[in-house]
Amino acid sequence: MTATESRTNVAATVKEAMQTRRSIRKFVQEPMDQADLREIIRLSTLAPSANNVQTWRVAVIQNPELQTKLQAASYNQAQVTSAPAVLVVYSDMEDALNTIEDTLPASMSEDDRKARAAGFRGRFAEQDVAQRGAWGLSQANIAFGYLMLAARSLGYDTVPMLGFEPDKVRELLNLPEHVQFVGLLPVGKRAEDGFPHHRHSVDRVTKFY
Ligand SMILES: Cc1cc2nc3c(=O)[nH]c(=O)nc-3n(C[C@H](O)[C@H](O)[C@H](O)COP(=O)(O)O)c2cc1C
Numbered sequence: 001m002t003a004t005e006s007r008t009n010v011a012a013t014v015k016e017a018m019q020t021r022r023s024i025r026k027f028v029q030e031p032m033d034q035a036d037l038r039e040i041i042r043l044s045t046l047a048p049s050a051n052n053v054q055t056w057r058v059a060v061i062q063n064p065e066l067q068t069k070l071q072a073a074s075y076n077q078a079q080v081t082s083a084p085a086v087l088v089v090y091s092d093m094e095d096a097l098n099t100i101e102d103t104l105p106a107s108m109s110e111d112d113r114k115a116r117a118a119g120f121r122g123r124f125a126e127q128d129v130a131q132r133g134a135w136g137l138s139q140a141n142i143a144f145g146y147l148m149l150a151a152r153s154l155g156y157d158t159v160p161m162l163g164f165e166p167d168k169v170r171e172l173l174n175l176p177e178h179v180q181f182v183g184l185l186p187v188g189k190r191a192e193d194g195f196p197h198h199r200h201s202v203d204r205v206t207k208f209y
Helices: 003-008 014-020 034-044 064-072 093-098 110-124 129-153 166-172
Strands: 056-061 085-091 180-188
Touching: 014 129, 034 056, 034 129, 056 064, 056 129, 064 085, 064 166, 085 129, 093 110, 093 129, 129 180, 166 180
Parallel strands: none
Antiparallel strands: 056 085, 085 180
């Protein structure tokens, strides 16, 4: 599928979104439709997580000046300023622990809520911030995958990025020390085709027992 076809043909199925997703580093120079942007993020929040903990958090950057600074903190990777929006996705396990009650269904009795919240906090009480942060990050990674596919399904493209200096990004966005970054995700309409998929075969990555 060419870049033009990819941005005009909204992918209808998950399979199609998976097959047409490519890392895109050059974007059409037009602002993101804000309703689409919110819908992409909403769809990503449907990702599953252990205990429904939902550790993912998203900082949305749509500001050329801030994107220029973010690019400087990302080894000068040009896609950070090419994209109309950059999502900085991070995990905040400390916030999740402090507010775990928010993840419980309203229908639950007060006693059950207290027991569930205490049980969850107890499980992490012996771990330090870094240890439980790593656990929280493994949950947030799932939502990162959902974000890419949600974007593609609405006709947008992304490039996942870990090539940046976390301390600089943390400082730029005024984020607390304990948060763990999932990655940066420039998003917009593709202005290039991206590379064809080049992947291991099913047999290479699978053992059937
Ligand atoms: C966790 C992660 C970090 C990545 N970091 C970068 C990055 O910093 N810069 C970049 O240009 N691409 C980055 N990529 C994109 C990969 O190069 C790309 O996914 C891979 O080559 C496969 O190509 P495809 O995404 O087009 O299928 C990253 C991908 C992942 C999943």
